[in-house]
Amino acid sequence: MRTRIPNGNLLEGPFLKNILLFSVPIIISSILQLLFNAADVIVVGRFAGKTALAAVGSTGSTINLIVNLCIGLSIGANVLVARYIGARDRAGVERAVHTAVLISIISGLLAGTALFFFAESLLTLLDTPATILGSAVSYLRAYAIGIPASIVYNFGTAILRAKGDTVRPLYFLVVAGIVNVVLNLILVIFFHLGAVGVGIATAAAQIVSAVLVILCLVHEESEVRLNPSRIRICKEEAIEMIKIGLPAGIQS
Secondary structure (H helix, E strand, O other): OOOOOHHHOOOOOOHHHHHHHHHHHHHHHHHHHHHHHHHHHHHHHHHOOHHHHHHHHOOHHHHHHHHHHHHHHHHHHHHHHHHHHHOOOHHHHHHHHHHHHHHHHHHHHHHHHHHHHHHHHHHHHOOOOHHHHHHHHHHHHHHHHOHHHHHHHHHHHHHHHHOOOOHHHHHHHHHHHHHHHHHHHHHHHHOOOHHHHHHHHHHHHHHHHHHHHHHHHHOOOOOOOOOHHHOOOOHHHHHHHHHHHHHHHHHO
16 A cells, blocks of 8 residues: 655645645644643653643743744745755755755754743743742753754754655654653653653653654655765755745744
């Protein structure tokens, strides 16, 4: 049974079937990313008590904001790589892929650093109760460690989707989700780390997903193959990605 789009081309084969094969994994992936925080809430609520539960729950809107921003920013890479693939411009694809990866690393480090150092200010601005502020800050800072990996994953996924591959990114996210849940249980039940434990577990899961998608691109046999020695920012491609991705990120 065929489960992938023929040659990554939506115009080959039954159109409705191709659209479903392409879009359903994207929908599931988006839901899974948002469920990372939900899994944290469930584990601390069951095994760490009300204070830890309230601390993690209070960060939900902030986490959703960050996830949607990451997904929105990656749209710029997706559109540009897909445009070059459609034009059969292999040189353009190579420039776009390597530019996208470096942009994801830089933006991820900036976003993760900002969230780590401004976590308390942000949660205070959101009027987080003083009784749970400390735990909420610890959770958010632990989560911030995984932000660079999360952005790298989303950009890598955008590159794969540009060639019609939405299935492998979903597999990577499923693996990361399993890692998240297992580490949640270990760090909360056996190490009694509470809110910070689930934050560490989520960060570790995000790192796993990023490593998997990068390894996939490095070993990819198509035009989107990643060569670490060629990672650089090409000015024209970078500007185009930002012009497309930034408005999409803000809208999300």
